[in-house]
Amino acid sequence: MIGFIEWIIVGLIAGWLAGKVMKGEGYGVFVDIILGILGGLLGGWIFGLLGLWHGGGGVIGSIIVAFIGAVILVWITRLIKRA
DSSP: OHHHHHHHHHHHHHHHHHHHHHTSSOOOHHHHHHHHHHHHHHHHHHHHHTTOOSSOSHHHHHHHHHHHHHHHHHHHHHHHHHO
């Protein structure tokens, strides 16, 4: 149960940070959590391919990786919205 709660907290923080950095109108708390969690998966996958991430680094490392993944997701969703 703690792992699930940690994913939610990391997702919320990463999604919120991505929303602030990307300076959009925002998506709301629920979508920020989803973007953060999906961003964590995307960021973990990308960093894993590059050999930079092996799941270590604790909560701060997880937030950084999820944040980068969430920024990529927000960027992609904005590209799709414009098309």
